[in-house]
Amino acid sequence: MRIIRYQDGLEQRMAAVTDKDKVYTLKDSDFISFLERVEKAGKTPLEDVNDLIRSTQPLDREFESLELLIPVDAPEVWAAGVTYQRSKEARNYEATGGKLDAFTFYDKVYDAERPELFMKSTAARTVGHLDQVCLRSDSNWQVPEPELGLVLNKRGDIVGYIIGNDMSCRDIEGENPLYLPQAKVWKQSCSIGPSIRLAETVQDPYQLQITLRIYRDGNQVVDESASTGQLKRKLDELVSFLLRDNIVFDGTVLLTGTCIVPPNQFTLAPEDIIEIEITSLGTLVNTAVMG
Known part of the structure; x- marks a missing residue:
């Protein structure tokens, strides 16, 4: 439902x-x-x-x-980082200039008790299905991050699941981890939709397939899939850390991290069409434009 x-x-x-x-x-x-x-x-x-x-x-x-x-005017959208092996590898690549065997703080947070959580967006910065997502003017390496989103009530109960697009600047984050807010938060840098799947109707949220497709000039340039079963942390675990000494509002969305990262040589271009599909949730479609 x-x-x-x-x-x-x-x-x-x-x-x-x-x-x-x-x-x-x-x-x-x-x-x-x-x-x-x-x-x-x-x-x-x-x-x-x-x-x-x-x-x-x-x-x-x-x-x-x-x-x-957009199915919910989420007062806040939060996001979890480095929750999948693929995400950890991509962050290490950015931070070390391609030294895949280097050990960084991304390795530490991947294995730490406390997850990485950050404020991703507000209602004014969030768009929905078929809306435009913006590219930052000061970044040369930008990608969508397809993610399963948790829709929460004010008690922190997971009442639904939603598709999320966590637009990210790989070059800005890789230059310095203190630049994370600028690499993640700007106008129309977050998309959610097209619907909310009621949590009561999802038998196993760890058995959902996520697919990312990107089209440029009518040609498919990215087509990758992965499973939420690869998630390192449990969903309730991520929510529990968000609730610590915090206020959560009805309709808050928590994005749970990405298991799909486009090839390192790829960056979004204006007019690229981004499709994110998740089992039983539908397909979220956005067009990238310059801000």
Whole structure:
């Protein structure tokens, strides 16, 4: 079961979408209001949606015809780093100028008890499906990072899963680790969508395939896949560190790190089309443009 937001004339509406792509309109104006309402009703999100399906008829429109909007205005998007072996290798390559056998602080954090967590984005900097993501003007080595995102409520419960694109500047981060915020955070440097898969309907989040495809001038230039089963840390573990002495708001998204990094010689160019697909979550599509 997925939750979407779509444009309906002048109105924005929320809806639940079944695995058969039947669309049931929700009464809520946004996902955060949905979470607040179901909590007051003493229900889980899936219980509420199932009650709706039993009492109403599906929308008389094809799911593919809907103009999808960003499904949640996440007040904050956080991200975890170096949670996959592939990510550790890529960060070492950046930091050492290609010395793959060098031992760095990325090796240390990969094996440490405490994970790397950082603030990635705010609602004003985050875009959705079919929106544009921006390239930094002062970077010559930029890539998308496809990630499984956790949608949290204010208690830190994982209520849903979402696809995330954590745009990153490999040259800026590699030059100095203190430049991480500049390598990660700028306008339209984060994309999430196209829907939220309710956590109650995902049997095993460690058995999801993530695929990254990038197209340039109509040609596919990147096509790589990996599994969330390669994740070094448990999802609840990452959330537990985010909750330490911290405030988490309904609708907060925590990106869990990337297991796919394009080849070292690759950098995004304006008008590149980025597709990130995750099993049962859909496909998030964005176009890169100069900021």
